Every structure is written in C-alpha cells, then in structure tokens.
Amino acid sequence: MKADVENKTLESSEDGTRTRVLDVVEPLLMERGFNAVSYQDISDRIGIRKASVHYHFPTKADLGAAVIRRYADRVDAMHVPVEMLSGGMFAVAFERFLGVFAQIGARSPRVCLGGVLGGEFETLPEAMQVEVRRFFTNLREWLGAVLERGRAQGVFTFAGDGETAARAMVAMLEGALVIGRALRDPDELAAALGTARRMVLPSTREQ
Amino acid sequence: MKADVENKTLESSEDGTRTRVLDVVEPLLMERGFNAVSYQDISDRIGIRKASVHYHFPTKADLGAAVIRRYADRVDAMHVPVEMLSGGMFAVAFERFLGVFAQIGARSPRVCLGGVLGGEFETLPEAMQVEVRRFFTNLREWLGAVLERGRAQGVFTFAGDGETAARAMVAMLEGALVIGRALRDPDELAAALGTARRMVLPSTREQ
DNA sequence: GTCTATACAAAGATAGAC
DNA sequence: GTCTATCTTTGTATAGAC
Numbered sequence A, B: 001m002k003a004d005v006e007n008k009t010l011e012s013s014e015d016g017t018r019t020r021v022l023d024v025v026e027p028l029l030m031e032r033g034f035n036a037v038s039y040q041d042i043s044d045r046i047g048i049r050k051a052s053v054h055y056h057f058p059t060k061a062d063l064g065a066a067v068i069r070r071y072a073d074r075v076d077a078m079h080v081p082v083e084m085l086s087g088g089m090f091a092v093a094f095e096r097f098l099g100v101f102a103q104i105g106a107r108s109p110r111v112c113l114g115g116v117l118g119g120e121f122e123t124l125p126e127a128m129q130v131e132v133r134r135f136f137t138n139l140r141e142w143l144g145a146v147l148e149r150g151r152a153q154g155v156f157t158f159a160g161d162g163e164t165a166a167r168a169m170v171a172m173l174e175g176a177l178v179i180g181r182a183l184r185d186p187d188e189l190a191a192a193l194g195t196a197r198r199m200v201l202p203s204t205r206e207q
Numbered sequence C: 001g002t003c004t005a006t007a008c009a010a011a012g013a014t015a016g017a018c
Numbered sequence D: 001g002t003c004t005a006t007c008t009t010t011g012t013a014t015a016g017a018c
Helices: A016-032 A037-047 A050-056 A060-078 A089-106 A115-119 A128-152 A162-182 A186-198 B016-032 B039-046 B052-055 B060-078 B087-104 B113-119 B126-152 B162-182 B188-202
Strands: none
Touching: A016 A037, A016 A050, A016 A060, A037 B162, A050 A128, A060 A115, A060 A128, A089 A186, A089 B052, A089 B126, A115 A128, A115 A162, A115 B060, A115 B113, A115 B162, A128 A162, A128 A186, A128 B162, A128 B188, A162 A186, A162 B126, A162 B162, A162 B188, B016 B039, B016 B052, B016 B060, B016 B113, B039 B052, B052 B087, B060 B087, B060 B113, B060 B126, B060 B162, B087 B126, B087 B162, B113 B126, B113 B162, B126 B162, B126 B188, B162 B188
C-alpha cells in the first residue's frame, strides 16, 4: 500500500488505464454532457483503441456511472461532517462549499457534472440517474444541516428552515454555472455567490 | 388575415406541418434535450416520413433554432414591457414571471428549454447558441428592470442592484427545475419560488 | 409536400489474435 | 490489457418519383 501517486484525489493508488479514462472523461462530460461524448473521443485522447476502453468499461452506462460516482464522492469528501463543526467553523465550511462552485466556474466552459447530467436526466441509464440523485441529495442534506446548526450557534441568519435555504442555494449555483457559461459571463456566478452569502451571512447584508 | 387557428400561441395563422413539427419537438426537447431527439422521433409522432420533416427543416440546426426562437418569443410576449408598468402592476408582473416557471414545473419531467439547452450548450450549432443566449439575456434584462423600477416605487425591497437580483433569481429557478426533476421532487421548485418572493417582497419576509 | 430509396458517417459493442 | 476486424443500429441528409 505504497502512497505514491502524482496528484490523484482519492481513488485507488495504482494509476492504471481505468483511472486515466475516468480522468479524461470527467472534464469531457462537464463540458459536453453524456450524450455528446463517445468512446472515440476517449480513445483519441488517451491513445488507445475504442475496444480497449470497452475492456475497462463494457458499456457506456458503466463508464458514466463510474465518473459521477467518483465525482460525487470527491465533492462529498470536501465537506466536513456537520457533527465535527462548531462556532466559526460553520462559516468556514460554508465558504468552502461556495469555493467548490467558484472553482468550477473558473474552469468554464465546464459546469458542475450534476448540472449537465441533470439536463440530460431523462435520457440517462438508470445507474447514472441513481448517482445524480445521490449527488444532489447529499449536497442538499449536508448544506441544510450546516445552515440549520450554524444558525443555532448564531453564525447564520435566515428565514424558514435550513433545508429550504439549502435547496434554493444549490439550485441557484447550479443554474448560474450553466447560464454563465452560455453567456460567457463570469458575473453570473459572482452574482449567485454574492446572493448566497447575503441569504445567510448577516455580515454581508448591510445594503 | 382571418384569425382562425385552434389555440396557437403566436406564429403564422395557417397550421401546416411546419408548425406541427415545432409543436411536437418543443416538449421533446424540454424533456430530452437536443442531442437525444432525432428526426425519427418526430416522424413517428406526427405520422410522416423523416424525409418530409427534412423538407420543412433541412438540417437539425434549422429545426433546433426555430424551436428555441419560437419559445423565447413566446416567453418574451408574456412579460409586459417595463415602461407600461406602475404601482401594484409590478407585483403582478413579478408573479406572472414566477408563474411561467411554476407552469413548467407542473409539467415535469419537462424543464425550461433554456435550461436543458444550456446544459448542452457547447455541443449546439451556432444558430442555436445565439438563441439560447438571447433567451437568457432578455429574461434577465426584463426582470432586472422590473425589480429596479418596482423598488423605486416601493413595491420591492432588496439589497444591491436589480440586475444582480435578477441574475440570481433566474439561475435559481432554472436550477430548481432541473434538480427537482431529477429528484422527482416538486418541493424543489416550491422552495425556489418561495425564496424568490422572500428575496424581494417585504410582505413575505416575516419569519 | 410527401413518399421510397439510399448514401454515408458515427456510434456502441463483441470476437478473437497477440 | 491492447490490438485488428467486424457487426449492427441509428442518425443526418439527399435524390428523385408521385
């Protein structure tokens, strides 16, 4: 169990073609979506034949599901469990959450994988739909809990319950990535980030 | 210029296959996106051959662009020009704006055409990209002006400029449609609608 | 304006040699 | 694990008769 690896996020230690495929497909999906990415695209990019890609991921559904699963797990891992937070750490966790979207926005024309796949949702294989749902559910639940408990500790201020605020916030950020990319306008995401803060952080709310 | 027609929204008076095609494709796009809809799908649904569909829309880009153009024009037409608004009419116009999204949400698994095509944006033909941009730009500009002027007349209250609020709001509603569909959860859009109101309507803001 | 027929390219996927 | 070769299906698009 040698901890080598160049800069892998999590995942198995041994690099291997399988991981290279995932690494190539993920950004491709974020840019073009599932239906517009082919085995040929992948084959071209990593210099092996289509058939070899099929060896690692027999069907496209397998491939797609593996990509979102890894993506969702990685995003999950960036969010400190609510039980471990207290006091000012809530604000930090919240900023970190926004930072994830800010990072994606900085890589436009990529958008959040959840957002693109959400658009194609009805055409996705079951296994992928399950992962997309899990992604959104986890995100919402974590953020909802953070907002709720953070408010109890006086860090956040907002009306209604944390879950509702979390829903609105995630939706806004996902939407902003998509629209901002279409308009080639970084202000779109900036407006969403600012609004998100103003929704819950009293310090940012002076007119 | 006989004003017959069954229940066409705008468009030319004579029904004709061309319009039937648009009528069939629009909801298909809202559900599946552009890349997952084929001439065969259309052919099946209106009972003519693929080649006949090509007669009306030679390329798929022509077809796609025509669909969004009509869609964007229709949404545009639902929004009373800001110059014609005053006093309480601002609140009415705003509710009407939210109503458009509520209607789409009620037809889930369809989502806003702008939202789906935004997800596929990088893979769309130029002509379609132009229309998608126009859709979002018009929506944002109209709403931004309504919020701004409505606030000047004491109808709305919010921090920052109207354009920023409008950006955040449109993004939130688009995102909520997509996520709500994936999760098969009507509460998603409801949360967004409620949050939108709370963002600008003082009457809805008591905790 | 709609049909039949067909061209042509791409896609997902499998068989079997190396 | 990767290759060549191939199958099969689907998609966009065009030609030409009716």
